[in-house]
Amino acid sequence: MPESTGTSGQAPLQPRTAHPHHGPGPMAAIAGGGALGTLARYGMERALVPDALGFPWATLAVNVVGSFVLGVVVTLVVERWPGDRWLRPLVAVGFCGGFTTFSTFALEVDQRIRHGQSGMALAYVVASLAAGMGAALAGTTLGRGRLQTIPGGPGLPDPDLLAGDDDPVGGSGPAGVA
Amino acid sequence: MIVLGVVVAGGCGALLRYEVELAVRRWLGPAFPYGTLLINVSGSFLLGLLAGLAEAHGIRPGPVTVVGTGLLGAYTTYSTFTVDTVGLAERGRAGAAAVNVAASLALGLAAAALGLAAAIAL
Numbered sequence: 001m002p003e004s005t006g007t008s009g010q011a012p013l014q015p016r017t018a019h020p021h022h023g024p025g026p027m028a029a030i031a032g033g034g035a036l037g038t039l040a041r042y043g044m045e046r047a048l049v050p051d052a053l054g055f056p057w058a059t060l061a062v063n064v065v066g067s068f069v070l071g072v073v074v075t076l077v078v079e080r081w082p083g084d085r086w087l088r089p090l091v092a093v094g095f096c097g098g099f100t101t102f103s104t105f106a107l108e109v110d111q112r113i114r115h116g117q118s119g120m121a122l123a124y125v126v127a128s129l130a131a132g133m134g135a136a137l138a139g140t141t142l143g144r145g146r147l148q149t150i151p152g153g154p155g156l157p158d159p160d161l162l163a164g165d166d167d168p169v170g171g172s173g174p175a176g177v178a
Numbered sequence: 179m180i181v182l183g184v185v186v187a188g189g190c191g192a193l194l195r196y197e198v199e200l201a202v203r204r205w206l207g208p209a210f211p212y213g214t215l216l217i218n219v220s221g222s223f224l225l226g227l228l229a230g231l232a233e234a235h236g237i238r239p240g241p242v243t244v245v246g247t248g249l250l251g252a253y254t255t256y257s258t259f260t261v262d263t264v265g266l267a268e269r270g271r272a273g274a275a276a277v278n279v280a281a282s283l284a285l286g287l288a289a290a291a292l293g294l295a296a297a298i299a300l
Contacts, residue, residue, distance in 0.1 A: 027193065034192020035185045038252045042184050045247065063256040070257035071264065098192045100256035102218035102282070103225035104247070106290040110226065114294075128256075129279065136260035140268070156265035159258045160199040160214065 026089040026162055033094015037066075041099050053115055056108045056124060059101065064131045066100035071139020074159045079144055085163070092159050180240050187248025195253050210274055211262040214255065219285045221254035226290035230297025 041062045048058035073091045077084050105128060112121040140156065158165070195217055202213035225246055232242045259282055266275035 030196050031189035031193050034195075034252050035189035038188020038191070038248055039181070039185050041251060042181065042188075042247055063260075066257040067260040070261050074261055093196055094192050096257040097195055097255040098188045098252040100258075101251040102254035102256050102259060102286060103221040103250045103290070104254075105256060106218075106222035106286040107225050107229055107294070109287055110291045110294060111229075114291075125283065129283075132256060132260040133264060136257070136264040140261070140264055155269045156261060158199065158203065158208065158211070158213075159261050160195060160255065161203065162196075165200055165203070 022089075022162055022164060026085070029086055029089035030094045033090040034098035035094075037095040037098025037100075040095075041101065053112060053117055053120075055120060056105075059104050059108060060124065060128055060131070063100045063105065063128060064135045066096045067132045068135035068139040070096040070100075070159055071136040071141075072143040073139075074156055075140045075143030077163075078157055082163075088162055093162065097160060180243055183240070183244035184248035187244050188252040191249045191252030194249075195255060211258070211266075211278060214258045214262055215278070215282055215285070218254045218259060218282055219289045221250045222286045223289035223293040225250045225254075226293025226295075227297045228293075230294040231300075234298045234300070 041058075044062050045058045048061070070092055073087060073096070077088050077092070081087070105124075109121045109125055112118070112124065157163075198217055199213040202216055206212045228237075228242060228246050228250070231237050232239070259278070263275045263278050266272075266278060
């Protein structure tokens with residue numbers, strides 16, 4: 001539905017039927033990076049274990065740090081090192097995706113609301129949003145060397161995909177301005 | 179042993195996220211991060227369900243940690259959510275960025291609560 005209504009003047013999305021054959025290497029890098037990121041998050045949760053319904057510092061920390069690192073890496077691999085084949089599956093899709101978590105964040109908010117800690121839940125949501133977005137913006141700005149100020153300019157790719165998966169239309173076309 | 183399970187499950191969760199992201203992008207196109215939204219909402223529901231089952235039906239903590247912290251923790255992602263949102267805003271699509279934040283929060287929190295309630299009611 002989005003391509004029929006929104007982005008006028010673009011070529012229609014070309015359906016690619018075959019799976020892009022990245023081969024076993026990049027898939028192993030995603031799995032390996034994801035395993036390492038998960039291990040690091042598990043370690044953080046063990047190290048910063050709070051009271052059962054205390055403030056979830058560990059999840060906040062991994063989500064903010066991971067947002068910063070992903071912002072740097074995604075910008076670097078797209079704008080500085082477009083030929084790199086390993087950083088994106090290993091660090092962007094794998095490590096940062098495995099390190100950060102949305103499901104734990106959502107459950108922690110719900111559990112605090114359920115147990116009458118709505119104030120803490122709200123503070124946790126606000127802190128996660130403000131610090132997470134700020135960290136992502138700081139990361140992309142650092143990776144790029146400047147703030148992106150051109151509304152129709154080249155955008156960031158999907159951080160959870162690899163180079164061959166990016167549709168040429170996606171995220172970078174000047175007509176992609178809503 | 180639990181650490182090993184968490185690590186292996188984390189690798190599987192990352193691969194699963196990549197495959198879902200790819201499939202949703204083919205299906206709905208690149209204009210909006212529907213894939214990450216679907217991943218985070220479905221993962222939040224499943225984690226709520228798991229936490230509810232653990233709480234109400236006494237599942238041992240080991241498997242809960244492997245599936246919850248390992249598989250679902252790695253399957254869902256906060257960093258892609260924030261970088262996607264910043265990317266939308268940078269391209270002048272502030273409305274889409276705001277919709278992404280509002281939808282991720284509202285649907286993600288509701289999904290986790292629904293999973294939790296469903297498991298406790300079982």
